[in-house]
Amino acid sequence: xxxxxxxxxxxxxxxxxxxxxxxxxxxxxxxxxxxxxxxxxxxxxxxxxxxxxxxxxxxxxxxxxxxxxxxxxxxxxxxxxxxxxxxxxxxxxxxxxxxxxxxxxxxxxxxxxxxxxxxxxxxxxxxxxxxxxxxxxxxxxxxxxxxxxxxxxxx
Amino acid sequence: xxxxxxxxxxxxxxxxxxxxxxxxxxxxxxxxxxxxxxxxxxxxxxxxxxxxxxxxxxxxxxxxxxxxxxxxxxxxxxxxxxxxxxxxxxxxxxxxxxxxxxxxxxxxxxxxxxxxxxxxxxxxxxxxxxxxxxxxxxxxxxxxxxxxxxxxxxx
DNA sequence: CAGTATCCCAAGCGATACTG
DNA sequence: CAGTATCGCTTGGGATACTG
Numbered sequence: 001x002x003x004x005x006x007x008x009x010x011x012x013x014x015x016x017x018x019x020x021x022x023x024x025x026x027x028x029x030x031x032x033x034x035x036x037x038x039x040x041x042x043x044x045x046x047x048x049x050x051x052x053x054x055x056x057x058x059x060x061x062x063x064x065x066x067x068x069x070x071x072x073x074x075x076x077x078x079x080x081x082x083x084x085x086x087x088x089x090x091x092x093x094x095x096x097x098x099x100x101x102x103x104x105x106x107x108x109x110x111x112x113x114x115x116x117x118x119x120x121x122x123x124x125x126x127x128x129x130x131x132x133x134x135x136x137x138x139x140x141x142x143x144x145x146x147x148x149x150x151x152x153x154x155x
Numbered sequence: 156x157x158x159x160x161x162x163x164x165x166x167x168x169x170x171x172x173x174x175x176x177x178x179x180x181x182x183x184x185x186x187x188x189x190x191x192x193x194x195x196x197x198x199x200x201x202x203x204x205x206x207x208x209x210x211x212x213x214x215x216x217x218x219x220x221x222x223x224x225x226x227x228x229x230x231x232x233x234x235x236x237x238x239x240x241x242x243x244x245x246x247x248x249x250x251x252x253x254x255x256x257x258x259x260x261x262x263x264x265x266x267x268x269x270x271x272x273x274x275x276x277x278x279x280x281x282x283x284x285x286x287x288x289x290x291x292x293x294x295x296x297x298x299x300x301x302x303x304x305x306x307x308x309x310x
Numbered sequence: 311c312a313g314t315a316t317c318c319c320a321a322g323c324g325a326t327a328c329t330g
Numbered sequence: 331c332a333g334t335a336t337c338g339c340t341t342g343g344g345a346t347a348c349t350g
Contacts, residue, residue: 012267015261098171113166149262
């Protein structure tokens with residue numbers, strides 16, 4: 001199934017969903033963002049089968065989101081770990097926005113984890129803001145407009 | 156598969172992924188955010204089968220993200236449409252964050268669609284900010300901390 | 311139009327065994 | 331440890347036909 005052939009209308013969402021893949025992919029990313037970078041650790045945290053984890057990590061590497069870094073602790077054999085690329089780091093707002101939603105609506109008001117700003121200790125959220133700095137509070141404040149990459153819909 | 160039993164570490168992400176479900180669910184949400192609210196229109200835009208669309212809409216209603224609103228245009232027969240609930244609207248930052256990522260990395264720099272702030276015409280993005288207003292630019296600025304809803308991991 | 315029901319096929323999963 | 335290979339089994343998909 002080609003996840004990009006639909007509705008040029010907002011296909012950046014569709015393309016990103018294509019990279020986020022399925023549930024496991026997102027949870028793998030969450031682990032990596034949390035500093036869990038080794039195959040075995042990720043597998044243990046998620047309870048996912050090895051074949052699935054292998055496939056998801058491979059896909060994330062192929063998509064340029066993760067990279068496989070060999071490293072060797074002295075006196076130990078060579079290992080490698082999965083690290084975020086620059087591109088991968090740009091997925092953080094997606095994860096944080098998901099976390100915000102879950103905290104608000106699916107955790108009984110008791111967030112299991114918090115993301116804190118080191119400078120001030122305050123909690124970090126994904127906020128809608130416009131390029132000149134206004135916070136966007138409601139959906140009524142936004143309008144959809146075709147961008148430069150828009151294609152006319154067939155049909 | 157219970158998508159919540161893993162790693163209390165950041166399970167708000169996991170719970171939200173459980174609601175976003177699969178790719179189709181996200182694309183359905185995108186349509187609704189874009190004002191496409193009727194079964195047939197959504198189906199046409201997405202090219203999804205009726206059975207799948209039915210199931211996804213039902214799931215979104217069950218999850219409290221959409222609600223089914225009957226309405227009747229004069230001289231026409233009764234219809235209904237799917238509308239975002241307040242909870243559903245809170246998913247917007249997730250969609251916008253995905254759109255931002257896709258625009259930056261997967262669209263060759265030519266965003267197919269833009270989200271504009273009505274007040275000023277500037278583009279809207281999902282930005283990481285902390286509660287006292289600082290913009291968070293890099294991952295190094297954030298720290299993970301257990302929240303009030305944290306549970307110790309078994310094992 | 312907006313679904314529901316059925317069918318059949320393909321993809322995806324975990325479990326297990328095996329490898330460097 | 332970090333995979334790869336294989337294997338049934340289940341799930342989930344589109345297509346189609348049917349219903350109010």
